[in-house]
Amino acid sequence: MSTLTAPPPGRLRTILVWGTVALVGAVCWSVLALARGEEVSALWILFAALSSYAIAYRFYSRFIARRVLKLDATRATPAERLDNGVDYEVTDRRVLFGHHFAAIAGAGPLVGPVLAAQMGYLPGTIWIIVGVIMAGAVQDMVVMFFSMRRDGKSLGQMVRDEIGVVGGTAALIAVFAIMIIILAVLSLVVVNALAESPWGVFSIGLTIPIALFMGFYLRYLRPGRVMEVTAIGVAMLLLAIVGGGYVDQLGLTDALTLSKEHLVIGLVIYGFVASILPVWMLLTPRDYLSTFMKIGVIALLAVGLVIAAPVLQADAVSSFATDGDGPVFAGKLFPFVFITIACGALSGFHALIASGTTPKMVAKEPQVRMIGYGGMLMESFVAISALIAAVVIDQGLYYAMNAPAGATGGTVEGAAQFVSTLGFTISPDTLSAAAAAIEEETLVSRTGGAPTLAFGLSQVFSDAFGGGLQAFWYHFAIMFEALFILTAVDAGTRVGRFMLQDTIGNVWPKFGDVSWRPAAWTASAITVGLWGYILYVGVTDPLGGINQLFPLFGIANQLLAAIALTLCVTLFLKHGWLKWVWVPGIPLAWDLVVTMTASYQKIFSDNPAIGYFAQASRFREARDAGELLAPAADDAAMGQIITNSTTNGVLQSVFALLVIVIVANAVLIWVRAIRAGSLPTTEVPHTPSKIVAPADFIATAEEKRELARWEAERDAERREPAGSGR
Amino acid sequence: MKARLAAVRRLLREFTGEARWDDYLARCAREGVEPATRREFERHRADQVAHAPMARCC
Numbered sequence: 145m146s147t148l149t150a151p152p153p154g155r156l157r158t159i160l161v162w163g164t165v166a167l168v169g170a171v172c173w174s175v176l177a178l179a180r181g182e183e184v185s186a187l188w189i190l191f192a193a194l195s196s197y198a199i200a201y202r203f204y205s206r207f208i209a210r211r212v213l214k215l216d217a218t219r220a221t222p223a224e225r226l227d228n229g230v231d232y233e234v235t236d237r238r239v240l241f242g243h244h245f246a247a248i249a250g251a252g253p254l255v256g257p258v259l260a261a262q263m264g265y266l267p268g269t270i271w272i273i274v275g276v277i278m279a280g281a282v283q284d285m286v287v288m289f290f291s292m293r294r295d296g297k298s299l300g301q302m303v304r305d306e307i308g309v310v311g312g313t314a315a316l317i318a319v320f321a322i323m324i325i326i327l328a329v330l331s332l333v334v335v336n337a338l339a340e341s342p343w344g345v346f347s348i349g350l351t352i353p354i355a356l357f358m359g360f361y362l363r364y365l366r367p368g369r370v371m372e373v374t375a376i377g378v379a380m381l382l383l384a385i386v387g388g389g390y391v392d393q394l395g396l397t398d399a400l401t402l403s404k405e406h407l408v409i410g411l412v413i414y415g416f417v418a419s420i421l422p423v424w425m426l427l428t429p430r431d432y433l434s435t436f437m438k439i440g441v442i443a444l445l446a447v448g449l450v451i452a453a454p455v456l457q458a459d460a461v462s463s464f465a466t467d468g469d470g471p472v473f474a475g476k477l478f479p480f481v482f483i484t485i486a487c488g489a490l491s492g493f494h495a496l497i498a499s500g501t502t503p504k505m506v507a508k509e510p511q512v513r514m515i516g517y518g519g520m521l522m523e524s525f526v527a528i529s530a531l532i533a534a535v536v537i538d539q540g541l542y543y544a545m546n547a548p549a550g551a552t553g554g555t556v557e558g559a560a561q562f563v564s565t566l567g568f569t570i571s572p573d574t575l576s577a578a579a580a581a582i583e584e585e586t587l588v589s590r591t592g593g594a595p596t597l598a599f600g601l602s603q604v605f606s607d608a609f610g611g612g613l614q615a616f617w618y619h620f621a622i623m624f625e626a627l628f629i630l631t632a633v634d635a636g637t638r639v640g641r642f643m644l645q646d647t648i649g650n651v652w653p654k655f656g657d658v659s660w661r662p663a664a665w666t667a668s669a670i671t672v673g674l675w676g677y678i679l680y681v682g683v684t685d686p687l688g689g690i691n692q693l694f695p696l697f698g699i700a701n702q703l704l705a706a707i708a709l710t711l712c713v714t715l716f717l718k719h720g721w722l723k724w725v726w727v728p729g730i731p732l733a734w735d736l737v738v739t740m741t742a743s744y745q746k747i748f749s750d751n752p753a754i755g756y757f758a759q760a761s762r763f764r765e766a767r768d769a770g771e772l773l774a775p776a777a778d779d780a781a782m783g784q785i786i787t788n789s790t791t792n793g794v795l796q797s798v799f800a801l802l803v804i805v806i807v808a809n810a811v812l813i814w815v816r817a818i819r820a821g822s823l824p825t826t827e828v829p830h831t832p833s834k835i836v837a838p839a840d841f842i843a844t845a846e847e848k849r850e851l852a853r854w855e856a857e858r859d860a861e862r863r864e865p866a867g868s869g870r
Numbered sequence: 871m872k873a874r875l876a877a878v879r880r881l882l883r884e885f886t887g888e889a890r891w892d893d894y895l896a897r898c899a900r901e902g903v904e905p906a907t908r909r910e911f912e913r914h915r916a917d918q919v920a921h922a923p924m925a926r927c928c
Contacts, residue, residue, distance in 0.1 A: 229890075230918050239884045248927045367912035370886035424916040431926070432886075493927045635926035642923040658921060862900060 162202065169195030176266065176460075184456045186532045189269050190449055193528045197521045200277040205517040208282065212724045213289050215509040220833040222295045223505050232296070234835065235505040237514060241841075243505070244519045246435040247497045248284070251628045252326075252487030252701070253523055255333055255593035257531035258600075259694060260484040261542065262472040264461040265535040267481045272531065275482070275489025276524035279731035283705060285516030286712045286728055287495045292503035292512060293827045299499040303711055303806065305826050306718065311809035315707055318802040319496070320643055322700040324671070325795065326493065327636045328678035329697035330629045331415075332689050335407045335679070336592035337622050340585055342400035343388035345407075347619060348626045349400075350384035351430070352414075358429035374432045381433060385619050389583065404683045411633070412676040419637040419668040427634050434631040437624045442522075445529045445601070451608035454536035463567070471547040471566065472591075473691055474753040479742040483698035488527020490735065492704025494520065510839035518841070533600030534593075540570025541578055541587065545596050548688025549589040550775025559588040582618035591690040594625045640671035681788050686781045687759075695746060696792055702739045703803045709735060710810045717814050720822030736807070743800035747793060756793030760786050890915065 172192035175184065209215045226232040235243070260268045291297055297305070300319055304312025338344045358377045366372065391397050402410070418426050464470030465477035473484060487493070498516060506512060534542065543566055544552065544559040552559040556572035563570050579587045582602060587595065598621035605617040642658060644667040649656015655663045682689030712728035749755030752762040766773045767782045776782045817823045836854035838847040883889040891911060898905040905911075 231922060236881065236884050238881060242885055250927050252927070362912070363916070367909045368888060368891055370888050371882065374886070422916075423920045428916070428919065487927075491927070497927055632926050635923070639923045 162199070165195050165198050169199060176269065180460060186449065186454045186456055186536055189265065189456075189528065189532055192269070193273050193525060196273050196277065197525065200281070201518060201521060204277060205281065205285065205513050208285060208517070208727060209510060209513040212721070212727050213286070213512075215289070215512060216830075217508055217510050217839065218830075218833055219509055220831040220835075221292060221506050221509060222503065222828075223507060224833060224835055225831055226295065226504075231501075232504045234507045234837075237507060237511045237837065237839075238841065240502065240505050240507075240511070241515050241519060242439070244497065244502045244515050245522055246438055247501065248491070248494045248519060249438055249523050249526060249628075250487075250632050251330055251333060251594070251625050252491065252493075253527035254530045254597055254625060254628075256484055256486040256698065257488055257527045258534040258593040258597045259472050259546070259690070260481050261458060261531060261534035262462065262470040262546070263465040263477050263481050264459045265456055265531065266460040267465060267477055268485060268531045269528070271482055271485055272488045272524055272527045275485070276520055279705075279709075279735065280488075280490035280494070280524065281517040281520035282727060282731060283490060283492075283708055283712065284494045284498045284520045285512055287708050288498040288503050288506075288516040289509075289512050290712065290715050291499035292506055292509070295828055296500055296504035297826075299495050299708060299711065302499060302715075302826075303707065306711065306714055307806065307810050307813055311806045314802045314805040314809075316643075316647065318707060318799065318806070319704065320640065320647075321795070321799065321802075322492070322704050323636055323640055323643075324674045325678065325693075325697055325700045327415075327633055327640075327675040328682065329690075329693050330632055331408075331411050331675065331679045332682045332693060333592040333594050334626050334629045335404050335411065335683055336590065336690065337594040337598070337626060338402070338407055339404045340401055341622075342391045342397045343583060343619050344622050344626070345400040345402055346388040346391050346396065347381075347384040347623050348630075350387070351381065351433070351623075351627060351630070352426070354380045354384065355426050355430040355433065358432065359425040362429065363424055370432060373429070374436050377429065377433050378436055381437075381623070385616065385623055388619055389615060405680075408676070408680050408683050411679070412672055414630075415633050415637050415676070416668055416672045418634045419641055419672070420665055423638075427638070430627075430631055430634065434624075434627045437627055441624050442526055442529075444605070446525075448601075448604050448608040449529060449532060452604045454532070454604060454607065456535050457537060457539050458535040458542070459539075469753070471543060471551055471562075471691075473694055474751075475695070475742075475745065479738040479745070480695065480698075482738045483695055483702060483742050485527065486698045486701045488524050488530070490702065490705050490731065491523075492701050492706070492708055494523075495704065495708035507835060507837040508833070508839060511837070514840050530597055533597050533604060537596070537600045537603060538570065538574075538578075540568040541575065541599070542596060543568055544570055544575055545587050545590045545599070546593075547589060548591060548691050548775070550686055550688060552589045554586075554589055556586070556588055581614050583615040584618070589688075591688055593690070594622060598622045598625065637668065637671050637675075640675075641667040644670060678791075681791060684784060685788050686775045686777070686785055687788075692788065692792060695742070696796055699739055699742050699746070699796065700799055702735055702742075703799050706732065706735050706739055706803050707806055710807050714810050714813050714817075715825060717817035718823040718825045719827075720817075722818060739803070740800065743796060746796045747800070756789045756796060760789035760793065763789070887915075 169192060172188045172195065175188045176192060223232050223234045227234055257268050257272060287299065290302065294302060300312065300316045303315040338348060354377055358373045361373050362368065362370070391400055468474065468476035473480060502515065506515065540563050543563045547562055552562045556575040559575060560570055560572045575587060579585065582599065587599070598618045601621040602614045602617035606612065606614040641664065645656050645658055645663055654660065657663060682693045685692050709728050709732035713725060713732055716725045716728060745754050746756055750758050752759040763773055763782055763785045767779065772782065776785055836851050838844070838851065843851065880889060883892065891908065894911060895905055
């Protein structure tokens with residue numbers, strides 16, 4: 145049908161606009177690829193990301209929506225068919241986008257890229273952008289689509305129904321175990337950020353009474369006024385951050401300078417209490433605060449970065465990428481940069497939100513594109529901003545903050561000395577001055593990513609907005625990270641409790657009753673006990689908990705993505721879409737290569753810095769020979785390292801095995817489906833949709849006309865109710 | 871302009887869940903039913919929330 149006539153004006157405009165976006169992207173990427181040893185502005189990264197997202201959204205997600213999944217506006221969604229005003233509910237697409245984004249975004253995309261900055265800025269930038277376009281956003285969108293076509297079934301349920309009982313059971317165990325690890329590692333980030341930081345403890349501690357106040361306000365004083373109470377809460381939150389600067393004058397410094405061990409005890413008690421208290425008291429109001437902060441901070445960050453336009457301090461690719469001997473985490477670029485970045489590029493955890501919660505609220509099928517794919521692009525943008533914050537700070541400072549205490553000895557002199565062995569320079573005085581600028585005792589070995597990110601952000605914000613408020617911005621950043629994490633810990637513990645009750649309820653129905661106190665309390669205690677134990681292991685690990693546990697967290701999250709993508713491939717083949725199976729197939733293959741390589745290295749590597757078991761046996765041999773190995777200071781520490789490394793190794797092996805079981809089970813189905821051409825699935829049959837709703841962020845003129853016509857029709861019907869009742 | 875502001879307000883209220891109350895009042899008015907108090911309504915909603923796990927990610 146090709147003609148030689150000029151394209152119509154609308155089309156010409158489209159070509160011009162997208163040609164420009166592509167050009168901007170190409171220029172940004174070229175600068176990033178070619179610039180070496182000169183000053184490179186961080187804005188190149190920012191705009192490379194934005195233009196790539198725009199193109200991917202406009203073209204690739206549209207291709208998936210129209211050609212691959214064939215999203216069908218005539219088909220009623222579960223929200224329309226099963227609307228009950230509780231979990232199934234037709235929701236405005238922009239509102240749902242906000243809810244979905246608030247549910248998927250948390251501390252993961254903030255922390256991962258900061259740690260991955262050890263490899264230089266380029267590997268992280270490339271993976272965050274390419275990964276989200278080809279893998280992360282695809283996973284979220286496709287899982288959401290399949291769940292929506294199955295009345296919002298959860299990931300675990302779909303694996304059981306579509307792959308089999310063996311795979312389904314393995315998926316259930318894997319999801320639970322992975323969630324425990326994630327909660328433990330996120331809590332570890334909070335503990336590391338708050339330890340020995342009275343300002344931080346003061347302001348984070350105050351979030352509990354603030355949330356309680358909001359809860360009671362909404363329950364008794366002015367029921368339902370959510371916006372009002374959120375505004376009050378946010379104002380109190382800001383006062384709490386400012387107030388933290390006066391802990392010294394208030395005489396609270398000693399009382400609020402807590403050790404890591406005490407913080408662990410505090411967090412475990414808090415997690416348990418929060419999961420058994422009525423949700424209106426603590427969980428719901430805290431969630432309002434954290435959602436507001438999430439959206440507010442991201443907007444602030446984008447503006448701040450553009451105004452401050454910081455210059456990149458890190459190398460494009462560091463020597464640790466090829467040598468694998470970095471102090472932040474061990475291992476080479478492949479596979480560990482992909483493991484470490486985790487949530488910002490591809491996050492298995494999103495599959496739990498994209499199945500179950502969100503698909504029950506989608507008004508129209510085509511909206512899955514903007515909510516699933518678009519929501520994940522936004523998360524990736526958060527990750528890119530976090531990466532920028534980590535690579536614009538002095539790299540000597542970056543390594544002084546992120547090297548484990550065993551390496552730096554915890555002193556500014558020790559840190560300066562250690563950093564110089566890595567080939568960077570920073571003087572002890574500079575380190576002390578940096579800590580003083582943000583009114584913290586020290587910045588040495590403040591591992592976990594949160595303090596580094598907060599420092600980077602405080603630098604960006606105080607450059608952008610002026611006023612010499614760096615200390616305020618630092619604690620502001622710590623506050624919002626901790627707030628995200630505590631919300632995830634609250635909610636995650638509750639989800640874990642529900643899962644446990646549900647599973648045990650299969651054998652003992654009474655235990656499955658979520659309002660039966662003894663069951664609720666036991667299940668909560670088990671969940672908290674499990675993540676609390678791993679958290680304690682991390683906190684007391686002489687080798688540095690983040691260094692040891694973060695890879696486990698990253699691998700666990702990516703393995704969960706492997707489970708979700710395996711389900712997607714299975715459903716593609718069962719539906720007979722062999723032609724398009726590469727859409728989830730390429731990300732699955734890549735993810736399996738990465739996670740299996742990483743798992744293999746973590747289990748079998750004979751390099752004690754990487755392999756958990758090699759590490760355990762190295763310390764065991766030394767102990768048997770009566771020696772002490774650094775950083776262990778005594779025999780007890782030696783024993784601790786041996787136990788911890790063995791525990792981590794066993795967990796790592798279990799995760800990898802569970803995923804292998806699921807994939808193996810799925811391959812059987814793949815073979816059968818390919819042979820048969822297609823297989824029956826549990827998809828709900830087509831029911832005609834009656835409602836009208838636009839598909840994308842901005843409604844087209846045609847959609848607006850259609851919507852106006854439908855609304856007028858509906859209003860007319862309401863004025864003259866046909867027949868009896870509603 | 872006024873209509874646009876009202877639409878933004880409505881969107882915000884939908885985001886926070888406050889719009890459910892508006893919808894409930896509108897439905898009661900349509901059906902000629904005496905609405906429950908705000909306190910009762912919100913308590914009923916809070917009970918529903920209590921039985922659903924809240925999904926929050928890393």
